[in-house]
Amino acid sequence: MTTITEKLNQLLELDGALAAAVVDYSSGMLLGSVGQGIDLELAAAGNTEVVRAKLKTMKMLGINDNIEDMLITLGTQYHLLRPLTKTQELFAYYVLDRSKANLALARRKLQAVEEQIAL
Template sequence: MPTIPESLDSLLTLDGAMVAAVVDSGSGMILGDAGRGIDIEVAAAGNTEVVRAKLSTMKALGLDDAIDDILITLSSQYHVIRPLAAHPETFLYLVLDSKKANLALARIKAKEVGLNLSL
């Protein structure tokens, strides 16, 4: 099984990939990161709140379901948040340049990495 650095490096091979990270949603701590272009510490903490808010809303609605991924589209970037299948309290975070990236391929790659990542 690929390690965190190997997994993040594979995400950065995607066209338009800027930054990739593995984040613990319980603490907001980064378990690994690669790339550049944003302040990953701030992004990890902020997106931890996004994941917590969505989980809280799902619970309030009585939804017995899991998050596949969360997609945030900005005018120049895509942000993909994908909880790991084996460790749903941990998520992949991927930032892409929207002018260069293929969002569908990025989501497929994030799913593949998330299924195979060894913590």
């Protein structure tokens, strides 16, 4: 059986990939992480609030749809948040160096790895 860490390590294969994690957004708990350069436990807790806020806003607006992914663009980094389709209340978090990463390839890679993660 493949572990979450082994799946997340696939994300680090892309140029510019810095870190990745799987987070439980009902609790903010980090379930698995790889990489460096960022405090992933702190990021997990903070990004849990981002995901919760978006879901709450969608509900208030009557939007009955699913979030595919969310992109946060910083001056030097991309942060991708992707709720896992197979496992409710979990999301993947992917941090990329903006000067080295190809955002389209990163989104595709995250989608492919996300489909393999089953808890």
